[in-house]
Amino acid sequence: MRRLSLMLTLLLAVAGASSVLAQSKEPVKIGLSAAVSGGSAASGEAIKRGLQIAIDEINGHGGVLGGRKLELVVRDDEGNPQKGVTLARELVEREKVAAVFGGLHTTVALAQVPVWQELKVPYMGAWAAGTNITRNGQTPNYVFRVSANDDYVDRFLSRYAVDQLKKGKPGLLLENTPWGQSNEAGLTKWFGEKGVKAVGVERFNWNDPDMSPQLLRLKGAGADLIVLVANAPEGAQVLRSKSKLGWDAAMISHWGISGGRFAELTGDLSDGVTFLQTYTFFGKQNERGQYVLKVLREKYGVKEPGDVIAPVGTANAYDGVHLVALAIDQAGSTEGPKVRDALENLKGEYKGLIKTYKRPFTAEQHDALTDEDYVMVVWKGGKIVPISMK
Amino acid sequence: MYGLVALGYHITWATSRTMNFSQGHAVMVGAVVAYAVFVGLGWPFPVALLVSLAALALFGALVERIAVRPFFLRASPAWLLATIAVGIIAENVAQLTFGKDARAFPSPLMKKPIMVGSVGFYPQELLVPLVGLLLMGLVQLFYHRTAYGKQLKAVAWNPEAAGLMGINIPRAVMASYALSALLAGVAGVLLAPLLNVAPQMGTIIGLKAFAVAIIGGLTSAPGIVVAGLGYGLVESFTAGYVSTRAREIVGFGLVILVLVVRPWGLLGEKPARRV
Numbered sequence A: 001m002r003r004l005s006l007m008l009t010l011l012l013a014v015a016g017a018s019s020v021l022a023q024s025k026e027p028v029k030i031g032l033s034a035a036v037s038g039g040s041a042a043s044g045e046a047i048k049r050g051l052q053i054a055i056d057e058i059n060g061h062g063g064v065l066g067g068r069k070l071e072l073v074v075r076d077d078e079g080n081p082q083k084g085v086t087l088a089r090e091l092v093e094r095e096k097v098a099a100v101f102g103g104l105h106t107t108v109a110l111a112q113v114p115v116w117q118e119l120k121v122p123y124m125g126a127w128a129a130g131t132n133i134t135r136n137g138q139t140p141n142y143v144f145r146v147s148a149n150d151d152y153v154d155r156f157l158s159r160y161a162v163d164q165l166k167k168g169k170p171g172l173l174l175e176n177t178p179w180g181q182s183n184e185a186g187l188t189k190w191f192g193e194k195g196v197k198a199v200g201v202e203r204f205n206w207n208d209p210d211m212s213p214q215l216l217r218l219k220g221a222g223a224d225l226i227v228l229v230a231n232a233p234e235g236a237q238v239l240r241s242k243s244k245l246g247w248d249a250a251m252i253s254h255w256g257i258s259g260g261r262f263a264e265l266t267g268d269l270s271d272g273v274t275f276l277q278t279y280t281f282f283g284k285q286n287e288r289g290q291y292v293l294k295v296l297r298e299k300y301g302v303k304e305p306g307d308v309i310a311p312v313g314t315a316n317a318y319d320g321v322h323l324v325a326l327a328i329d330q331a332g333s334t335e336g337p338k339v340r341d342a343l344e345n346l347k348g349e350y351k352g353l354i355k356t357y358k359r360p361f362t363a364e365q366h367d368a369l370t371d372e373d374y375v376m377v378v379w380k381g382g383k384i385v386p387i388s389m390k
Numbered sequence B: 001m002y003g004l005v006a007l008g009y010h011i012t013w014a015t016s017r018t019m020n021f022s023q024g025h026a027v028m029v030g031a032v033v034a035y036a037v038f039v040g041l042g043w044p045f046p047v048a049l050l051v052s053l054a055a056l057a058l059f060g061a062l063v064e065r066i067a068v069r070p071f072f073l074r075a076s077p078a079w080l081l082a083t084i085a086v087g088i089i090a091e092n093v094a095q096l097t098f099g100k101d102a103r104a105f106p107s108p109l110m111k112k113p114i115m116v117g118s119v120g121f122y123p124q125e126l127l128v129p130l131v132g133l134l135l136m137g138l139v140q141l142f143y144h145r146t147a148y149g150k151q152l153k154a155v156a157w158n159p160e161a162a163g164l165m166g167i168n169i170p171r172a173v174m175a176s177y178a179l180s181a182l183l184a185g186v187a188g189v190l191l192a193p194l195l196n197v198a199p200q201m202g203t204i205i206g207l208k209a210f211a212v213a214i215i216g217g218l219t220s221a222p223g224i225v226v227a228g229l230g231y232g233l234v235e236s237f238t239a240g241y242v243s244t245r246a247r248e249i250v251g252f253g254l255v256i257l258v259l260v261v262r263p264w265g266l267l268g269e270k271p272a273r274r275v
Helices: A002-024 A038-060 A081-093 A106-119 A150-164 A178-193 A212-220 A232-244 A262-270 A287-300 A311-331 A336-344 B002-016 B023-040 B045-073 B079-098 B123-145 B147-157 B159-164 B169-195 B199-216 B221-242 B244-261
Strands: A028-034 A070-076 A099-102 A123-125 A143-145 A170-175 A200-204 A225-229 A250-253 A274-277 A349-351 A356-358 A375-380 A383-386 B114-116 B119-121
Touching (some): A028 A038, A028 A311, A038 A070, A099 A311, A106 A143, A106 A178, A123 A311, A150 A178, A170 A212, A212 A232, A212 B221, A232 A250, A232 A262, A262 A375, B002 B147, B002 B169, B002 B199, B119 B123, B123 B147, B123 B221, B147 B159, B159 B169
Parallel strands (some): A028 A099, A170 A225
Antiparallel strands (some): A349 A356
16 A cells, blocks of 8 residues: 555656656647638648748757747638637637737638737738738737738739839729728729829629629720739639720739639630739749748649649748747747737848848837738749749 | 529429529539539530539439428428528538639630620620520420420419329429429539639529519519520629629619519419409
8 A cells, every 4th residue: 555655656746747847848839720621721721831831940940949849720710700719719728829820811810809919919910911900000919910911012013003014094993892992992092192093993793704894894994904803713704804805904913813723714814914922932932932842842742833822821821930939039938928029029130931031020010021022923824923023 | 594594493383383492503513513524524525414414403303302392292381491401502512522612614615705896705605595595495395395294284284183184293393393403504504614613603693593583473484584684684784884783783673673563573474363
């Protein structure tokens, strides 16, 4: 009996010691709330890949906080705001994540903002471009982003239209959703700064089969350039209708048409359609670009840059993880408020995939990427090719 | 085009006073099955068409057997919800197996638009109404000229008498469901190159076809054909001269107007009032 109790005591001691040990080497969890099923599954998968590649890389170099590994926890929000709010709480309260990355849907990201503020956990947007996600009026603001921001996108597109293409009569063709609306406001504002007014604003609904009436009106109004805000299926119908009208006006677009199966849906019609990205794996790659492509090849069966699904998701998420890891090390802690402060005051520079980041965030600026960092690309033979800018 | 799908509502309504509210989803099933066989397996198009039509006839028969007959026999209107449920199930099964992305359905008639003056159209767009009208003609012939068609009509007029004459009523109803789904399937295959193939493509088509059926008159096949063409014209004129955003408002506004003024439809029979 006594021997038994002795053994038990010993066991308990060992268990206790190992749990202390485990605590210091406990992994730091990073959450992802994105649509990894359904129509936008490709975006979620792309973000997951970017996160995982960066996490493996960081862990290979010894992790964060002197030897703690990063660990990814993925939750599927299905693009549904209610679901997003529920699992935001779950990620923080049950999984105890140190930071959470977000997916494609602006609606989900907006719904989650109050949760991050309340639970004091930093959020890093990797895709959704809605302007008020980061500009949410909160101080201190827990919401950061390494992705596009509609407001900068609209400035970028209008600048490209006027300065590069020398067009003065843009016709706007937008989807009839909050996303379309926010871009209508942005485009009107930024074209206005250039002294240019859109000759027409036309809208379409999801799954509309024929955009001829809208295009005819823009053509009748004398548009010399179509500015498109659409996702792949509707973007494809726009191109078909445009070819039916035999109208050869130039077309520039927000990045919605990079996803889905735009090239398959349009065939050669997509040739020459120009749109923006935060990053492209085509063309000359920096060191990180080569590394990411190598891992994509080895782990995910990507043969060439054209096979990279939803490339912006992977690129944004990759740089986002590195920034968060730097912030955790600088904060010396995984506590939300400390990591948040560190993100706003990152010291040194991080030579990233998309660019070299020098103090990417401040109290006022929570978007690490702006229109200075976006690139213009063009569809050519079913592939995305970068355009060099003057 | 809506006319072809709308005719399906008429066919089942005429024989059984019930309707298949998953007609729109039958359009989707037709397109998805044809896509799977034609593009997925790479079989020749005629085979894909036949497989798709066979699948649709089966789909229609199944809808009748599991979602209509149990309620029809009890004179319960629950078939309405049950057929909607079948449609939603079909959409979700398609999402699981086919994926949610829209896919392109290749067609030689979509390669190049034909230009007439400054406005062009794809040959496929011409094919759609032509085949539609042809099929509607065939359906009329079937009803008026063949023995089985006449049996179906007999069921429509007077089920009790038809039953007494030895016509198998449940089978007649099932046949009408298969036929109506078949028409929707043809519509699906014809529309696939124009609309792209997607699991969610059916809902709005089904709704608009129903609007057409109401406007034309559920009891009148010619009425539905006329209403189908008219509805399409009204839609494009609204979109062209007013605004795309007004299109649905005008279209469905018409439905309400017709329901108020002529509840039995433009060419439908006014039901005899029993005094």
